[in-house]
Amino acid sequence: MDLSIFAILVQDGVTSGAIYALLALAFVLVFSVTRVIFLAQGEFVAYGALSLAAIQNHQAPLTASMLVALGVLTFLVEMGRTLLQPELRLHAGRTGAVYAVKYLLFPLAVFAAARLLAPLDLPQLVQVPLALLIVVPMGPMIYRLAYEPLVEASTLVLLIVSVGVHFTMVGLGLVMFGPEGWATTAFSDARLEVPLGAEQLVISGQSLWVVAIAALLIAALYVYFTHTLPGKALRATAVNRLGAQLVGIGATLAGRLAFTLAAALGALSGILVGPITTLNYASGFHIGLRGFISAIVGGLASFPVAALGTLLVGMLESFTAFWASEYKEVLVFTLILPVLLWRSLVGGGHVEEEEEE
Amino acid sequence: MSIVLEIKDLHARYGKVEALHGANLKVGKGQIVTVIGPNGAGKSTLLAAIMGALPITGTATGVVSYLGHNLTGLAVEKRQVRGMCLVPEKRELFTTMSVLDNLILGAYSRKRAGERHYLDQLDTVYQLFPRLKERSGQAAGTLSGGERQMVAVGRALMSKPQLIMLDEPSLGLAPRITKEMFHIISELRKTGVATLLIEQNARAALQIADYAYVLETGNITLEGPAEKLANDPSVIETYLGLNKKHDPPAQPCLSAGATDPQNRPE
Secondary structure, three states: OOOOHHHHHHHHHHHHHHHHHHHHHHHHHHHHHOOOOOOHHHHHHHHHHHHHHHOOOOOOOOOOHHHHHHHHHHHHHHHHHHHHHHHHOOHHHHHHHHHHHHHHHHHHHHHHHHHHOOOOOOOOHHHHHHHHHHHHHHHHHHHHHHHHHHOOOHHHHHHHHHHHHHHHHHHHHHHHHHOOOOOOOOOOOEEEEEOOOOOEEEHHHHHHEEEEEEEEHHHHHHHHHOHHHHHHHHHHHHHHHHHHHHHHOOOHHHHHHHHHHHHHHHHHHHHHOOOOOOEEHHHHHHHHHHOOOHHHHOOOOOOOHHOOOOOOHHHHHHHHHHHHHHHHHHHHHHHHHHHHHHHHHHHHHHHHHHHOO | OEEEEEEEEEEEOOEEEEEEEEEEEEOOOOOOEEEEEOOOOOOHHHHHHHOOOOOOEEEEEEEEEEEOOOOOOOOOOHHOOOOOOEEEOOOOOOOOHHHHHHHHOOHHHHHHHHOOOOOOOOHHHHOOHHHHHHOOEEHHHHOOOHHHHHHHHHHHHHOOOOEEEEEOOOOOOOOOHHHHHHHHHHHHHHOEEEEEEEEEEEEHHHHOOOEEEEEEEEEEEEEHHHHHHHHOOOHHHHOOOHHHOOOOOOOHHHHHHOOOHHHHOO
């Protein structure tokens, strides 16, 4: 292997590492706040990228219809719960109006916008927010429908629900996007040529975009979690759920917020990788799994360690693709074994520490 | 005197085991009411049932009426928003977050309600517990037991509660700090807050309380003004200790209880 190949592999590893970092953050966030291992995280990657691809092909993405359907379902569930409880029924009119705006009007508005705007030639600066607007609100709605009724359930039950949500979303993805793969337009075609000894190293503009946006998002999330009250409230729920309830932070509110952020991170990751990789309805899961492995490396608890884990996974993937491409997947997923072994050996002390409090 | 909290025929059960067999209790505005009783009598269950914070296996039936509203079926956070606050026995602090963040989160519901000066209690809390100001940047999990208790009480006060429920505030504290804590609790009464205090340290609790209940194996067996209970022979024998029988129940007991190492809680 010469220096230029090495540099290209590093560039590849860092780029995919940045994407996995975003997904790992989403996994850690959702798990620590709600105890849900959100397997469908990857589907948001696919939905984000494929919705954007549809918009770029001048079609209104079918995800917009799915958003309306989810909205109607959520509205019915919320209204049913309101009307069944006598104390809540007193204010049924007012809460009903709020729900109607949130779950009926808003999705319909997004649907109409997608229908009207998609046939036009839009700048990317409009296409991307439109795709996000369609996909991100699905996060809290899915939480409301699938997980909120099970707020007190065990992690295992929540995991099984996640498997169900994952398969449902993959199936709907096949219906909405078809089996073909799509790629989206790159954010920039610029190429940076860096002289490297005798040869030239080419850095693609898209890679720079990916790394820059991921770094920016991570920095923004850091500020959100350490300097704003809603961010601190989410962290508080992750640290101590009962304590959070005692100061008035509802578990369901925190859960919806966590799922909104996770959906946004997933959809954005999809939009970022869209131009680099061709994605189809099922490929979100593979990308999501790598984010999951990275999060496991961080013990599903620590953000900085999870971010380091992603770089490791990204690098391992790009180098094994070069040396032993047929074992690429195997090697990446094997990484989980030593990590779990180490965690189970060191983990005993960790549990005791928690119980002490 | 207006009634802040009134519970009627409150039952609580964990699975098939009933831990509380129909408790009745009232707390008035600016009043300190204490519930004393031995380990396992259902004291913590009583508070958790009032707050709606029973563990998943637990269910409560009966009426919990707060400022005239029936709270049945409301979630913990909805009760907290209405001005009830529970300082649980396990404190339930945000251990990896700083002391200041813990206190700020105590005022979370006020911020959400749109109050602009939602942190206005911070100075009061720092005045009550100057120690917390010194440690404001430190992670709550690194504090000593006494300091953690201060954070828990301080966090509760940040929400400007109308009813504060304290579960064993003296648990695991050194006698001197216990004395300080009880002094602060009796000071709180002046701000008009109603206090429901659960204590194993019956002597100290009866000293500062206005009214007291004795809870034994899930039943309230005795109730009355705190002074009267402090002189009740059966209470003296069971909770205050035989050797103190001839002491006058007022001031000397607190100082004795606070300095006597045998009286150290737990």
